[in-house]
Amino acid sequence: MAGTDAAVMLTLAGLTYRGFHDILPGEPHEFIVRHALRDGLETLAPVRGDWDLVWGPVTSRVPLGVFDSNAMYVVRHRRERHRYVVAIRGTNPVASSDWLFGDLLVGTTVPWPFATDGAAISTSTALGLAILQEMRARPLSTAGRFAEAAVAAVGNPLDRLIRAGRALVTGTAEALGAQASALDAQVEKIVAHWSVDPPGRDAILQQFQRAAKTVRVSSTDLRRKPSPPDASGGGLDLLTFLAQQVAASAEPLEVTVTGHSKGGALAQTVALWLKDSLLSADPAEHWDGGRRARILVHAFAGPTPGNAAFADRIDRTLGADHHHLRNTNDLVTHGWQVSDLREIPTLYGTRTAALAPLVPGIIAHVQPLDYRHAQSGMVMFKGKLDPHRGLASELIRHQHVDAYLAHTGLDRHGISAITFFI
DSSP, rough: OOOHHHHHHHHHHGGGGGTTOOOOOHHHHHOOOHHHHHHHHHTTTTTTTTEEEEEEEEEEEOOSSSSOEEEEEEEEESSTTTTTEEEEEOOTTTOOOHHHISSOOOOSEOOTTTTTSOOOOEHHHHHHHHHHOOOBBOOHHHHHHHHHHHHHHOOOOOOOHHHHHHHHHSSOOOHHHHHHHHHHHHHHHHHHHHOOOOOHHHHHHHHHHHHHHHHOOOTGGGOOOOOOGGGOTTOBHHHHHHHHHHHOOOOOEEEEEEEEEEHHHHHHEEEEEEEHHHHHSSSGGOOTTTTOOOOEEEESSSOOOOOHHHHHHHHHHTGGGEEEEEEETOGGSSSSOOOHHTGGGGTTTTHHHTTTHHHHHHHHGGGOOBBOOOTEEEEEEEOOOOOSSSSIIIIIIIIIIIIIHTTTTTGGGGGOOHHHHH
């Protein structure tokens, strides 16, 4: 993976977190997310002035959810206009429902709909893919168009007003922008939630099992077709949008899918879905009728999206166009391959030793499902450990984010976890 490619794609993946803490509903929320994203596209050095937002961003929340759980957007290169990037957000760190449904429903799997060789993805991955497939980028309302015009006309003063208003509404934006420890504190709560006595852990496992029973994702539902041109009044889904771009382009499209953390697992899954749709025996699934589009993926810090047969399918189908940057000191990437799970208790010495009682139960839960990482294009490195850091700080902010920024050189541009998130 070229360093410049990795830096650009990680920047685009990181910008998916913009606005994750906003609680406003509907179009006001998406306006704030969109404006914060555009600000990043125009100010962060690796992507500045190179990409136009052409679809989304679109977010979604679970019923009664306070924070959104998923986000996705598409950009197009300003000069090489056949190049598109689909960016998918990772776990929302302040949305407990996203940790549960988006990450931890791995005790059951869903068959990959294009395969007959036993390839399967975790229930969390299947649910995430289904949500992304349902997302629609809708035209702005009159109020939305007025707000966009006002930002274009007024510029930075209005931008500052929006940021101030967002801090007042959410009560968290200013705190998160001022101190990264707020992110660490959220993770500390999650770690403490798991570091309980055996009866408590059993109760938590039962919660997961009950939650899994409420989630139903059909394998056949994951096969989608672009909508007819006259059926897009409710907004454009990703497949239909790409089909329209193919029709308008004189060159074959190059579509790269990128994401960090949960978004890394979903990026691999979405890329394979797009590729398998092109190779499908059903012409109605061909979002590119000529099947000339090139599909690439740049995943960062992702857990395993599926089992060994699914990983083999990624290796065969995407091959050299699959890239996964993995910090072997990043605990998140140790899910859910059993050989990696066994390393967790000694990963950070005494700091991760407290997690040792959890590991056997997790292994027993997932071992029959044979989760594996795809191997093609995987680049591994070891992030620098600091024994003086707390577990949450080491686990999430440093090994899961900052180590990747250092490896790709983004830290030299002044980019940090907070730069992405706020």
